[in-house]
Amino acid sequence: MQYDVEYIRNQFPALKVTVNGHPAAYFDGPGGTQVPERVxxxxxxxxxxxxxxxxxxxxxxxxxxxxxxxxxxxxxxxxxxxxxxxxxxxxxxxxxxxxxxxxxxxxxxxxxxxxxxxxxxxxxxxxxxxxxxxxxxxxxxxxxxxxxxxxxxxxxxxxxxxxxxxxxxxxxxxxxxxxxxxxxxxxxxxxxxxxxxxxxxxxxxxxxxxxxxxxxxxxxxxxxxxxxxxxxxxxxxxxxxxxxxxxxxxxxxxxxxxxxxxxxxxxxxxxxEAVEFIADIGDRFGAISCVSNPGGHNCPDRREKILAGMQVLEKYEQPLADKLLKHLAAIKGVRVYAPPAGQPRTSTVSFTVEGISPDRVTEILGEKGIFAWNGHFYALRLVERLGLADKGGLIRIGLSPYNTEAEIDRLLFEIEAVAGN
Ligand SMILES: Cc1ncc(COP(=O)(O)O)c(C=O)c1O
CATH class of the missing domain: 3.40.640.10 (Type I PLP-dependent aspartate aminotransferase-like (Major domain))
Incomplete structure (x- = not known):
């Protein structure tokens, strides 16, 4: 079965939060994800x-x-x-x-x-x-x-x-x-x-x-x-x-x-229960599914479902991260800090915007209902080595399974505006 982001989103009560009339877009996953109802x-x-x-x-x-x-x-x-x-x-x-x-x-x-x-x-x-x-x-x-x-x-x-x-x-x-x-x-x-x-x-x-x-x-x-x-x-x-x-x-x-x-x-x-939630994703959207074959003799055990679930999530998030990386890098004044293409990476993307501090950027995003972290995220030594410790660190966008392409478009639109493009 095709990954269904609406099915996933419906399980998270926190996605109903709004800010100044904007639906909340949670890009703060690396600081902690939202929690499904079943958990x-x-x-x-x-x-x-x-x-x-x-x-x-x-x-x-x-x-x-x-x-x-x-x-x-x-x-x-x-x-x-x-x-x-x-x-x-x-x-x-x-x-x-x-x-x-x-x-x-x-x-x-x-x-x-x-x-x-x-x-x-x-x-x-x-x-x-x-x-x-x-x-x-x-x-x-x-x-x-x-x-x-x-x-x-x-x-x-x-x-x-x-x-x-x-x-x-x-x-x-x-x-x-x-x-x-x-x-x-x-x-x-x-x-x-x-x-x-x-x-x-x-x-x-x-x-x-x-x-x-x-x-x-x-x-x-x-x-x-x-x-x-x-x-x-x-x-x-x-x-x-x-x-x-x-x-x-x-x-x-x-x-x-x-x-x-x-x-x-x-x-x-x-x-x-959070582990069961991941197993359920593997079961529904992974290669072998008990949902489409209830009681079938090919039904995998929980470990297999979890592995399938993690694969499903990354398969969904990585193209979104690639799009985000590509478009951010094209915005004048934005500098992305990421490993080279081909190096294994998570769907977490960090950057700075020339002339505006990371905390101000996330504050502007926050007013639009876009939640992202700024600073060193306790990875203090790394941020020092990037030469950003006295510049307010980084802006970090973390993708989670409930994020959508539309939310990324919203984010990119706001970053372009902030960067003055
Ligand atoms: C990579 C990494 N290690 C350790 C921690 C600390 O975890 P905890 O808050 O559970 O102590 C965090 C929290 O953000 C983290 O991202």
């Missing part, structure tokens, strides 16, 4: 029907436990792991802090940590904090010309002293997708632990933690139609031995050893 309902249903703490011998606690166990299975299908390798936390930043605290707890012979200049601060700051414990932090270079990570530099920085290499799957500022499979392989070859920030990538492509061979991978459900919680994949070994800080009453097996305190149960219920 909202799953959270409300949790709170209405089975709100309880974990591990009790009564109905609501048992149902709550089942929902959380089911959510681990759903997120495992999303990332390609086993259910007990999935832990939940407050958000990605907090999960990476917990990981860094644990991995840096008992300094040994390996006293170097590699971070990158292309990363969000969430995968830099927690590791830099380990300098206090005597760790040496090495930064792999970002090339501002090509907007890509310098893989050779990353490789050169790995050594027998490396404890951890922390890098992102895709840049939330310029959309560049890095070769994480190769980076994880090089990290493993050096005997070090890989920690991948997949927050930006998670909305834009299928993830297979086993195929890329990472040790830890973290993402946040609010970037892929879910509520504000973080999700951590930890490879069984070394996760089982992670020396995390935890209470003596806390379960110490995986995945619990990094889950401090009571989890966000309703958020977990919502995250699982």
């Amino acid at each position: 909202i309902e799953a959270m409300v249903s949790y709170l209405s029907n089975c709100n309880a703490n974990a591990g009790g011998y009564f109905k609501t606690s048992q149902e709550s436990d089942q929902i959380i166990a089911g959510a681990r299975c759903a997120l495992a299908d999303f990332l390609g792991s086993e259910a007990d390798e999935i832990a939940f936390g407050q958000n990605t930043t907090t999960l990476i802090y917990q990981l860094a605290l644990a991995l840096g707890r008992f300094p040994g012979r390996r006293n170097e940590i590699i971070i990158t200049e292309i990363d969000h601060e969430a995968n830099r700051g927690p590791w830099q904090a380990l300098e206090e414990k005597g760790f040496i932090i090495r930064e792999a270079r970002f090339d501002p010309e090509s907007c890509t990570l310098d893989l050779e530099d990353f490789k050169a920085k790995l050594s027998e002293n490396t404890l951890v290499a922390a890098f992102n799957y895709a840049s939330n500022a310029v959309g560049t997708i890095s070769d994480v499979g190769e980076m994880a392989r090089l990290t493993k070859e050096a005997g070090a632990i890989s920690v991948v920030d997949a927050v930006h990538y998670a909305l834009h492509g299928p993830i297979d933690v086993k195929a890329i061979g990472v040790d830890y991978l973290i993402c946040s459900a609010y970037k892929f139609f879910g509520p504000h919680i973080g999700v951590l994949y930890g490879k069984r070994e070394p996760f089982s031995a992670l020396p995390s800080y935890r209470l003596q009453v806390q379960l110490d097996g995986i995945p619990h050893r990094i889950e401090t305190g009571t989890l966000n149960h309703e958020g977990i219920a919502g995250a699982a």
